[in-house]
Amino acid sequence: MNNYEGYLIDLDGTVYRGNEVIEEAPEFIKELKKRNIPYLFLTNNSSKSQDQISVKLNQLGVESTPENVFTSSMATAKYIKQMYPGARCYCIGEVGLFDALEREGITVTEEIDCDVVVMGIDRHITYEKLAKATLAVRNGATFISTNSDNALPTERGLMPGNGAFTSVVSVSTGVDPQFIGKPETIIVKEALQVLGTKPDKTILVGDNYNTDIKAGINSGMDTLMVFTGVTKFEEYESLPIKPTYFIQNLSKWFKK
Incomplete structure (x- = not known):
């Protein structure tokens, strides 16, 4: 079961909760590096840039470079560039989203006469x-x-996520957005394109x-x-698929 060629690894609730590391995570990443298995931290967090997230991971004792991080903001920016080339975007979000859009050369405007409205979490909404x-x-x-997360795991507990903010615009307009992040x-x-592995040779790890x-x-x-995060063990039997x-935590995986 450990013969995967690549790993996509969630962050919030899997590697850390808010600003607290989940204690089994650093050794899990060290084991991947020891085995020369490529991995990518795959997060719905749109608020921070890949550089900021990488710095946070290293501060928490989890080895990372910016190239190890792929965020919903990055996926959103790539999607807009591909599907709506030349689009002018009105953006609600934090630095991670604006940074990703800028890196893809996407025009951001404050005007409501725009082509795309893109929403990420904004704690100054x-x-x-x-x-x-x-x-x-x-x-x-x-x-x-960027994502449909209604709740965000933090050290304080579950807080409102981007999906909750997005629902305000959706309910008001009657228009459902195209979500980019997990579970899409x-x-x-x-x-997977960034990681360079095929779906049947890659495993996705999350809470x-x-x-x-x-x-x-x-x-x-x-x-x-x-x-270690959102879904509790008591819920396992009722999961439809x-x-x-x-496993209870990441320390159990390579010991199986």
């Missing part, structure tokens, strides 16, 4: 930002959201059944579920 997004979508702009296949396909594990299932990949493997 205002009514005016939501109002402008709503008006732009009503005017015909394509509606894209878009982010997984793009991550959240509705995002991580479903992303793997939707993409035809094997999945490894850990019970079971993950390929499940």
